[in-house]
Amino acid sequence: MTRVVLRRLASSVIVMWGAASLIFLIIRLAPGGPALVLLGPDAQPEEVAELTTRLGLDRSLPEQYLAYLWDVSRLDFGDSYRLGQPAMEAVLTRLPASLELAAAAAVIAVCVGLVLGLIAGYRRGGVVDRVTSALTIGLQAFPTFWVGIMLILLFALVLRVLPSSGVGTPAHLVLPAVTLSLPFTAIVARLTRSSLVEEMDEPYATTARAKGLTDRQVLIGHALRNSLTPVLTVVALQLGALIGGAVVVENVFAWPGLGSLIVSAVNNRDYAVVQAATLTIAGIIVLLNLLADLATARLDPRIRLGAA
């Protein structure tokens, strides 16, 4: 197990270096630099040149890259051109809101998705299975933007039981978390169902039944644990996407998370914030993957033993 951990840690470092390099390059390839955006359409060429120098962006790309890697290795991401504060400070201010929203959406999605998927898989071909299938297709098909607006209109405007946007109380979390969780719920439900169906058809399940176990005993005692392995991996991957990819939901509900910070930073060519935020998310995703791999190894002896 120690070797599994060490190998995964080593590959994580390489992934982070790759992510840091890609982010650095991609944002600089985008046309229009920070000086132009900061000074606006009225900028004179000499003013743009002066600000570009002051921001250190007149140096060659390799020179900037080496300085950037050195700074990142010391966890120094520089200052935001736009916000006038350290980039990581801006990211850390927004991170709790993103984690809160992602965690709430994940809890809803996992609880509801698992229950729906298990029932559908266990009662294959039944009414619940068919309803669940239709529901999950619907949940994935409706655009998040539209669902969010509809929920706001219903619960904030018509029923007046929940706030329409913003942060501050647990009630503010309900609509954005539910909106964000819907497509994720569908994924978890469909995956759980198919995984369970597969496991219940495995020879070991047939053997267990031949030994006199009921379907419920086979499910609880054998198939359930095995069917959760792929679900766990997907949940871990999706969590990362929920943290950085909730920009639509953040915009609709004025939720001050990382997604909207990144979009604003990209639009304003705020290199430091883009780099700090995307690397933070990359770090979280790498960490979640690492944990998912370890949990999978713990759940599935084949992986554990195979690795050893």
Added chain:
Amino acid sequence: MKAFVRTALAAVAVVATLSACTTTSGGTDPEGAGSIVVSGTYPIESIDPHSAEGGASGKDLIGQEIFSRLTRPDPQGKIIGDLATDWSADAATTSWTFTLRSGVNFSDGSALTADDVVASFRRLLGGDSPAASNFTGASIESSRPDQVVIKTAKPDAALPSKLVTFFILPKTVAQKDAGFFKAPVGSGPFTVKSFTPGETIVLAANDKYWGGKPKLETVTIRSIPEIAARLTALRTGEVDLVWGVPNDQLADLKADSNLKTEAVATNQVYTMWFNSSVPALKTAAIRNALWKAVDFNTIIKSLYPETGALADAPVAPTVFGYSPQQPKTYDPAAAKAELTAAGFDFGKPLRLQFANPEFRPFNQAVVSDLSKIGVKIDLLEKEQAVFIKDLIALDWDVNFQMLGTAGFDAASNLGRLYTCAAKRNGYCNPQLDELLATAGSTSDEGERKTAYAAASKIIWDDAVGMYPMTVQTAYVWNKRLQGFTLDAGGYPDFAKARVNRS
């Protein structure tokens, strides 16, 4: 079935519990009596008025609430004194003397003196704010404790109007002073209670404000990017005031008996420059023919019946130097004939660039009209950074912008953007340069107006661009909110606002 009922009841109980701990109403004064929540069209990302951080719009809104200026525009756009009680220029309009209001204190109780004005002006010039380019080569001195003199490098008759973006800070504030802006000290009607960049700023009444302590205890300015959510918050009472409301939303809001609606004339004009430096658009005949091919009147009536009006000048009627011109007549047949006669190449598409999805329907309608006479247009919706880069590089054929006139003086629009040296739209006319130089340098208001009228006529007749629409800003607010200023610049002022508790 029982399980389902139990689950449903539990869900209802959870929602009820959560709704009990919500603060859904700005209308119920979460901060106590006299507090309001407002939401505008842009986030406030920085409150340092002398830096490039955070863009201009958010900072100009917040700047007027927490700092004072030498001059400011009144709600109709006329320049009046703020800290300055009067001002005068020498004959050459290169030396301006401002007399300061006496007895003004900062919110920490210290006196505001000419030294603070001098230090602030130097801080602005030493920073990277785009506003500093209004004062290139200028210097400032304090001749008396209650007087400052600003000397400009070139004659500048519009200096008082340019000073509306110059905010005064205590002289002790350093060029980079993040600590100060965590708890800023100003001499405006409000102080900063809390600030989360890009999200929320809470202002508290400044009891040392020279204009009298505001009646409102707090003003919370929230950023709600999505317009549907912003308007829902207004209708549920979570927000008391929203401005910049799109035309297609106004009918529903007008029907709400709790809300009031008013559209205010601004200093903005929809401006569609032609790039006169490209061969296809070099002649005024071709540019005028293209203008004639678009039925702007119908487009405006369809898309902006309440927040737009057909423009009749390159600058809005609220701006000093406005001079109405003869409207262009929509005549597609004549347009096509004139284009053909002028040798226009119908086979080569023109590139029309714009930067904001808000303007997509308008530009699509323009493209549609031009295509009816066979003019091909590549409609290019660009990201802001790319738009600015291409705009400055003149890498476009037709450029759409909603162009405002800062300080409500044509000097900062016509005088800045239409000279040969500006190289903003490929148009160069020495006669126009001369008129604009005269208008920008004489202190005689009558002479300035005459020069701007002549300049406007040249710009209009030569169709440097198409000027289809003057813009109005729609304000919608909860009826309990009274006395705030509906500003022509889109920056409402809450110094005199109050909440009606009845």
